[in-house]
Amino acid sequence: MTKYTINKAFEKSFPYPIWKIEVDCTKKCIAIEYRNPDNTRPTFAVFDFRGQDLLHSFIEQEKEWTLEAVQGDYMILKQFGSNTPIKEGIKIVHIPSKNIIYTGMEYILHDVFEGYIKAAHRSIPSGLDFYINIQTGEIQNRIITPLNYPLIHVHYPLPYTGKLPKFMQSLAVEDTIWLQPIRNNFIWAYHTKAHDSYNLHLCLSSRSEIFDTKIILDNLTKLIPQPYFQVEDYIFFLSNTKQEIVAYLV
Template sequence: MTKAFSYLYEGTIWKIDIHELSGMLAIEWRDQDGLPYFSVIHYPSGRLLSDHIHYGDRWWTLAAVNANQLFLQHYPQPNQGQTQGLVAIDIHSKQVTWEQFNLQFVELTQEGIAVKQRFSDTNAVSLLEPLSGSILENHTLLNKLSPLPRNIRSASPVHRTPPLPITSTLVGPYFFLETDGKELWAYHERKEDKLQLILTVIQEHNVQFKECIVDRLDHLLPEVFFMVGQQLFFVTNNKREIVSYFV
C-alpha cells in the first residue's frame, strides 16, 4: 500500500461527500465556535483544490460536490423562521455562482439537482441546472432520475478471525473488508494506557502491509475506514485529519 495523501484541519471534520465521476472529495469541518469551513480534494491525485471555503453562519452545511462546484444547504434556525436554501460555490475561485432560497436540497443526480419547493406536500421534486441554478423541470419524481454512482464500502465488525495471527493485544472486534483477493483487517491494540488502530493487509496467507493508522486513542473507534475503488480513507487525529492509501 502507498499513501495517497493526508490533510490536517484546524477543527473537527463533520461531514464528507464524494463525487466518484470526477474524483472529488468534499469535507466540512468546524471551528470551536461551530462555524463551518469547506475543503475539496481531488482524491485520486491527492491534490488539494480548495481550502478554507466559508459561507454564511453555522446553519450552512455540506450538501454535495461535483467536478466544478461545491453545494451548501441551509437549515432554518430554531425559533427564527428562516427558510431553507441552497448555494453553489466554484471550487477553484471560491466565488458564489448562484443562490436559491425557499427550497430544500434532496439529491444530486445525473440529470441535475433535485430539490423540494417550500411548503410542497407532494412527492414531486424540481430539477435545477447545476452551473446556473435555473429550473430545468418543475415537477418530476425522484425515482425517474438517475442516481450518481455510489460505490463506497465500509469495513464492518466481524466475529471471524484472520487466517494467521496478527496481534496478541486485541481490544474489541476485528473490522474486515475484502477487495481483489486482499483481506483488509483493522483492529485496536492496547499500548500502555492507550489504544491504537492497526491496519493489516493479508494476501495469499501472507502479511503484505501492517501499520499503525491512529495512535493514542482513549476509546474504541466505532467506524474505522471506508473505501472507494482501490482507495482507503481514514478520519484520524480526533476527527481533525483525513488520510488515504492506495491498496
C-alpha cells in the first residue's frame, strides 16, 4: 500500500500582518498584501507554489491601494477610500520588471476576467462598460471574444458534524473538527490543548485509518476559526500573528 504523507512545501515570513491573498491557479502563484500598522501603507509580494519569489516587495506610498488579483505576470491593484472612494483607480504591475503597465484614476474596477479588466468611467452614466487589456493597458469599449473568469480553485474546509470514525474518536479535540476530501482520501484539521495554549493539527486519512499527522501551529493563544485554505494539492496556513504563511503538500 502506498504511504501517504504530509510534507512542508515552504514557509514565508513578512515584517507586517497579511491583509489580503489572491491566487492564480494557471500560473500557480500567490500574491500577498501586507501593511505597516503604523502608517497602513501596503507592500505586495508574489511567489509560486514552491515558495520561489516572483516579486519580493512592491511598496505603494498611498495607503488607498489594495490587491485585487494576480494573473500570470501581472498584478492588479485598485484604489479605495475609507468611507466613500477618495478617487477611483486601477493599476497594473508587470511582476518580473516591476514596471507599471497602466494607471487610470478615472475608472472604477467592476470585474477581472482572463486578460481583461471590466471597468466603468466615473464621469460617464452607468450602462457603458470599458475593457482594459491586462498585458498592454489598452482600453476599448466593446469586446468580441468571450470573457472567461480566470482559473481559481480555492477551497475551505467545512466543520464536521457527523459521527467520527473510530480512528478519530480517541483524539482529545478542542472545539471544531474540519473535514475536506482530497482525491480518495480525507484531510482533518483540529485543535488540541497544551497547558494554557493550543496546537493546530493536520491529519491525512483514508476511510479506515490515519496515514499521517502533523502539528502545523503550536503555542496558539486562541483557537483559529478558519484553519487553512486549499489550492489544488497544497494546504496553506496563516500563523496567529498573520505574518507567516506555511504551505503543505498532501
